[in-house]
Amino acid sequence: MYVAVKGGEKAIENAHRLLEESISDPEIKPVEEDQIKLQFPYAIDRIMAEGSLYDKDIASKAFKKAQGDIVEAVFLVRAFRNTIKKLGYTRPLDTEKIDIKRRISAVYKDIPGGQILGKTFDYTHRLIDFEDSEISDKKTDYFEQNDEIQKTFPRVTEFLKNESLLFTDPYKNNNPKDITNQSLEFPVSRDMRLQAAARGDEGFLLSLAYSYQRGFGADSHPFAAEIRTGDVDIKIIPDELGFEITIGKIEVTEVVMVDSFKGTNEKPPQFASGYGLSFGKNERKAMSMAIIDRAMRFDEFCEENKYPSQNHEFVISHCDNVEASGFVSHLKLPHYVDFQSELLSLKRLRQKHENKFFHQDTNEVKSNV
Amino acid sequence: MEPIIEVKNISKNYGNIKALENVSFSIWPGEILGIVGESGSGKSTLIKCLSGETSCCEGEIVFYKDNEQIYFSMLDEGRMHLLRKKDIKVVYQNPQDGLRMKFSAGANIAEPLLSLGSREYSELRDKALYWMDRLEIGQSRTDHIPENFSGGMRQRLQIARSLVSNPKILLMDEPTSGLDLSVQARLLDVIGKLVKEINLTVVIVTHDLGVARILADRLIVMKSGKIAEHGLTDQILDDPGHEYTQLLVSSVLRA
């Protein structure tokens, strides 16, 4: 006699225990959070950006708990983020005043403040090392000894603006909405689009940016006007004080992409731009974000909205990997009742189909098997 | 007699561009009014204003229906939507804009009635079959999808879909463009017959003076957003008054 399946609870407990046990080995030391923070900074940066929480400790704990699964780690951070108290908003970041670590511009050979390569995988030869490299105590200086270290780096786009060649956003938004406490409604404004992209999945935005660049959206070649990475101040104005104070620094990467806008009868030819900002050093994310921002501004530049990279609803509805991963993986949940229902329906239709063919040709019963 | 639509001094700008400037005219019940002109003359914008798809920047459009005067500028989105569902129908230049390409022809014809509340499947089916016949597409094709139809058939399906709700006025935007001459001729023939049989009012926008000559009772000639000339079709085409119309007419003859 059939006994109904029970013991789901026990199965879950065992499954979780297995997860923990599978990475524990008496011969191998467990990795420490300090090691993760130091040696896997790009994972930390991505987890912070998409988790939408600048906290390297939380990010490294999440990375460890998720056993290296970045999307899972992002989920952990987001869930945690919802439990902490929100004290308020900072002042807008002033990214001109920056402890610069990297700053490049593809549009000018040289710029005031210089092209600073900084730390990058660019120009490395992608060869996997089969021998351990030595750990050296020597530290490379970011700057030559004689150089004075600038604290303020004007934006490259200012030079374009001064020549009236940059399309300035006429929509000055001093009251941006907060995507974490608003429901998204369409059409969606630029502030919400940028927020969604900032916490959006790097892979998704990267592929969309790629598609835009390859012509599924772009009319011409985009240019990286500037990419800068460094530490910026976080400032708040506490009620008790009534003036601005600095409470710390975070590392960000900021990108502005430009491309040519040929002009219309009303709008003169100039450069259109896109903006990207990411916690940490993630250029790939910030660049993709800037390209997609530009793509989604098609209405400001009288362009046709033809491709997915430009479609607000398409991009913004699908860029959150916590949502995406949840929904795709929910297909693993039991669906057998719906399936049963579908099965009954299909059987009925099949019967009708076969009856039809049977009556059409009385000598032969046709079947599509 | 009252007009069915009165256009009162309408203007429409897109930024700095004056798409329509001080346009006024009337549309009379049962007539076929042709709107001709080159591209950029404002013809398409005019259709968009007449159909309520776009609002005018200035001026007023009045729709006379059953002793009521309906002012377009006073209609909210909901009521304009109702008007467009029932009384004022548009046939688009590109049939794909006016049809559901992946649904059967029958479904396309049934939709306006469904949208208006019809809930008897057999009735809808009968109407679909009737209109497939009437527009000479053929009842056997009722369950086929327009994706597999020729250009002419798609256009005729679009017309069937527009007429099923018994509208007061049909607006057609370049309905013959992209069709072969013989297909065009058939389409015009079908339209001409229908109009007479059901006393429909039609406004047809076209750049093709030949089409205008065959179908339209009256013509309005558009140039740069303004009306250059208007009058009876034969009069305008045989003896154009305005120099622009003369240019238009003579350029056709030369070609």
Added chain:
Amino acid sequence: MYNFAYLDENSKKMIRQSILKAVAIPGFQVPFAGREMPLPYGWGTGGIQLTSSIIGPDDVLKVIDQGSDDTTNAVSIRKFFKKTADIKVTTCTKEATIIQTRHRIPEQKLNENQIVVYQVPIPEPMQFIEPSKEKTEKYHALEEYGSMYVKIYEDIALNSEITTAFDYPVFVNKRYLMSPSPIPRYDNPKMHMAEFLQLFGAGREKRIYAVPPYTQVKSLDFNDYPFFVESFDKKCEICGSSLGFLDEIITDDSGTRMYVCSDSDFCRKNLEINNGTNN
């Protein structure tokens, strides 16, 4: 460490405001600022947020998935509330004051003191016809449901019947088209003029909607092609009932099948009654 039932009071307040709005406009999807929960999107976060916002210390909670209390996700969610709210949990339908469910409505009749919280993956009934929310929101505002009817017209034209098996769209209070969540069409009639309050939560899509008690809920159909429910010509192997929705179970490699009640509590109760009569 965590507030009662996990969510902080502000979040609960915001959700309750959305619920009130939803109850005031039956079938209308109210957008709300949903959050990430400790369970993934798609796994019941909408239902969890609803339950978390309405549950009190005296409530008795039942959680089912596919009709059963024992499926893994139902177990997981029940455990979550036991941990964060320490309320009484039950598998007995009659005892429960809140029933959070995925894909089924319990077979037993529910009363005015009970609330059913449905987990909804895709709140928009026209999603597969028109994926753009911008457009569908307009359709709902204009009461423009032509596209949905076209789909069922086409179903009849091609298949002589409306083929939708689950998540069969309904018309609520004669105004809004609504997705009842992926319940089999078999369950739709239970929603009509029900005595209990029905709340629907879509966490990932961030929408809440509701059907207050004694509201008209009509499954979409044509007058000459009326809505019908599935019928089983089988009985439950365990309790012998032919009255509820049955699950099909494959019992051996040669494909032998047997049928069992989907609603585990209903099955248990039937068995008790049978055993009672036998004694």
